[in-house]
Amino acid sequence: MDSFKYDELVQKALISVVKEVLETASANGLPGNHHFYIKFRTDHPKVVIPSFLREKHPEEVMIVIQYQFWDLKVSSEGFGVKLSFNGIQESLTIPFSALTAFVDPSVKFALQFTPSLEDDLSPEKPKKKCDGDDDDGKIISFDSFKKK
Numbered sequence: 645m646d647s648f649k650y651d652e653l654v655q656k657a658l659i660s661v662v663k664e665v666l667e668t669a670s671a672n673g674l675p676g677n678h679h680f681y682i683k684f685r686t687d688h689p690k691v692v693i694p695s696f697l698r699e700k701h702p703e704e705v706m707i708v709i710q711y712q713f714w715d716l717k718v719s720s721e722g723f724g725v726k727l728s729f730n731g732i733q734e735s736l737t738i739p740f741s742a743l744t745a746f747v748d749p750s751v752k753f754a755l756q757f758t759p760s761l762e763d764d765l766s767p768e769k770p771k772k773k774c775d776g777d778d779d780d781g782k783i784i785s786f787d788s789f790k791k792k
Contacts, residue, residue: 651758658755659740665748666723669709670716677750679710685759688742690722694734704744707736 665680683706684691686698697705707727709716714726714733722739747754 655757658757659743661755662740662743662746663718663720663723665746666716666718670718674710678748679708679750681745681747681749682707682709682738682743683745684738684742685744688739688759690737690739691742692735692737694729694736697729697734697736706745 669678669680683704685703686693686701686705687703693705707725709725709727712728715735716725717723722737722742724735724737726733726735728734742759743757744759745754745756
């Protein structure tokens with residue numbers, strides 16, 4: 645080992661926050677005015693979403709977990725939830741490695757992630773770089789979520 649991989653350690657720590665919050669919401673519902681905006685890469689190989697959603701949002705989408713969500717289940721790898729689209733319940737499965745942002749606007753809390761598409765691609769596939777990634781991938785910016 646030549647050095648510590650601080651960026652990976654921070655990602656793991658931030659994911660653990662999201663995991664714990666989602667587990668609590670799954671078990672107890674959302675307290676008070678809490679609700680979540682969750683952005684994730686739709687092109688991540690382990691994301692399972694309806695085809696119409698992937699067609700409309702081929703790279704990234706934001707979902708809202710607030711009033712109409714069902715069967716929120718959390719695992720060590722990610723979470724599943726049913727959401728309503730045009731009055732129809734649809735199942736989504738989202739690995740934590742696909743997350744790009746987690747926001748709870750009720751308390752002005754936001755996390756931003758660098759999704760790890762590369763970890764889930766086979767060696768013969770080209771590695772994709774996400775729009776907005778920094779060259780070194782080590783900067784975590786919260787500026788886009790601050791209220792002005």
